[in-house]
Amino acid sequence: MARERKISLTELFAQTKQLLLEHGYEGFTFGLLADRLGVARSAIYKYFENKEELITAYMVDEMEQVFEKLTRIHDFPAFEEQFRFLLDLILYHDDLHEMIAIGKKIPETHPKVKENKRRLAQFHERMYDEVQPVIQRGKREGKMKPHLPDRVVLGYIFQSAAVPHFPGISLAEWAESIREIIMHGVLNRN
Amino acid sequence: MARERKISLTELFAQTKQLLLEHGYEGFTFGLLADRLGVARSAIYKYFENKEELITAYMVDEMEQVFEKLTRIHDFPAFEEQFRFLLDLILYHDDLHEMIAIGKKIPETHPKVKENKRRLAQFHERMYDEVQPVIQRGKREGKMKPHLPDRVVLGYIFQSAAVPHFPGISLAEWAESIREIIMHGVLNRN
DNA sequence: GCTGAAAGTGACGAATGTGTCACTTTGCGC
DNA sequence: GCGCAAAGTGACACATTCGTCACTTTCAGC
The missing domain is CATH 1.10.357.10 (Tetracycline Repressor, domain 2)
Structure with missing residues (x-):
């Protein structure tokens, strides 16, 4: 009953891992992640606060x-x-x-x-x-x-x-x- | 021919080490370091760019x-x-x-x-x-x-x-x- | 004491990250 | 097709960090 997902959780976790290994915890940002997923930063807030x-x-x-x-x-x-x-x-x-x-x-x-x-x-x-x-x-x-x-x-x-x-x-x-x-x-x- | 130093290089390096271990590279800031040294942030720029x-x-x-x-x-x-x-x-x-x-x-x-x-x-x-x-x-x-x-x-x-x-x-x-x-x-x- | 130079300060504009919210897009059930 | 709810967007207000610069403080040598 809703629109098709652009963000897959699997892909999101994979990129999260990548970014954490590259930039560490403090260098990890929603902006970076959103870019990699080809999605707006605010979209991620739909899933995680x-x-x-x-x-x-x-x-x-x-x-x-x-x-x-x-x-x-x-x-x-x-x-x-x-x-x-x-x-x-x-x-x-x-x-x-x-x-x-x-x-x-x-x-x-x-x-x-x-x-x-x-x-x-x-x-x-x-x-x-x-x-x-x-x-x-x-x-x-x-x-x-x-x-x-x-x-x-x-x-x-x-x-x-x-x-x-x-x-x-x-x-x-x-x-x-x-x-x-x-x-x-x-x-x-x- | 100048004023006495408030910042000792030894102390500065020691706190740098501390902060790096605690916050990692991306979490390290001049502001944090300056606070620990009891000095203004801008003072550190006198020594490092x-x-x-x-x-x-x-x-x-x-x-x-x-x-x-x-x-x-x-x-x-x-x-x-x-x-x-x-x-x-x-x-x-x-x-x-x-x-x-x-x-x-x-x-x-x-x-x-x-x-x-x-x-x-x-x-x-x-x-x-x-x-x-x-x-x-x-x-x-x-x-x-x-x-x-x-x-x-x-x-x-x-x-x-x-x-x-x-x-x-x-x-x-x-x-x-x-x-x-x-x-x-x-x-x-x- | 006066002076000059190094040491330190505070405030500024620019850039970046954060969380939110009103909005648009999309697709399923009716 | 209509309506609804989930998915995604863009912009806004706020906070933080950055690098700089004009300024003040301190002290050694004269």
Whole structure:
């Protein structure tokens, strides 16, 4: 019973992501976004009251997708496979941690923003809950060093996605190297 | 033959760093900085023409200090000590990589900015040149895995500083864990 | 004390971002 | 076709940042 949409939510979130990565949270404006979508700035206000709400909504959406993928970790029977899956998921998702950093800066101006941030924090916890058993299983089976704190191991794996890509080194080679370092370190076994 | 300074360059750079970490490049303004320094905004223009110039100048200053420390790596005779020194330097300098990321966003509006960015890039190269021999020495002495690309190893070590600190885990314990992972990985030797 | 030069101030016009609102456009159900 | 409601537009008032400039303050040397 209404006019056809010019703005697709998918496209809007995609461009939001792009702009956030390029300009950071404070450099993100409705004007920039509207230009990219080929639409008037005021049109975006039909969907989101301000940039805090829009950005947190985008992040919830992104988190949902990643979480969805992550839960498939339980489809693998062996620890080694689970660990490998986790590393792949994170290494080929290298912009997530930047988003997390940006998320921390968003002030809770409106109730909707507060609600979105609450959901984000919840996702974070749920992801941790999902993965920690894998880590503990690795320790229990004697495959992972027991004295390393779980949170540090997870934070470490997560952060590895941010290691810069250098020209001359392919993505696959890069990922393989990072995976090897996480598992066995840079030094030879003495 | 002039009036006493109210603005100290040291203090100015310190607050610049603070503000950059809190608000990012695009959220940094002369107004914010002037407030923190207890000075009029226009006073800062006596020293820097705009924020690009100020920020790049600060970064050059910071880089100089880090580089200065880094060169002491050659004071250590053994590879193990050099490697340990490198890790300590980076792990206890955990905001550097954020600065690098910010540096990439700065547009070259003025000649002075261009010059500063040139010097920054040069520092980057010089730091790499300083450390690469250590990596190669480790490989030559059979202590480091030869198939890992030098740049990935260095990028990796550098990036490790960004692993988040969790409450309940002391800085020392954190650093010790990270160091262990970099050297030998998270898995037990099968 | 007078002077000159560096240090700092306050106010201005220009540019950009924000949120809102009256308005137009579009398409579905009747 | 008519009407209605959702989608999108353009302009307005307000706030913030930017760079500049004429001005005042301070202090060292004469």
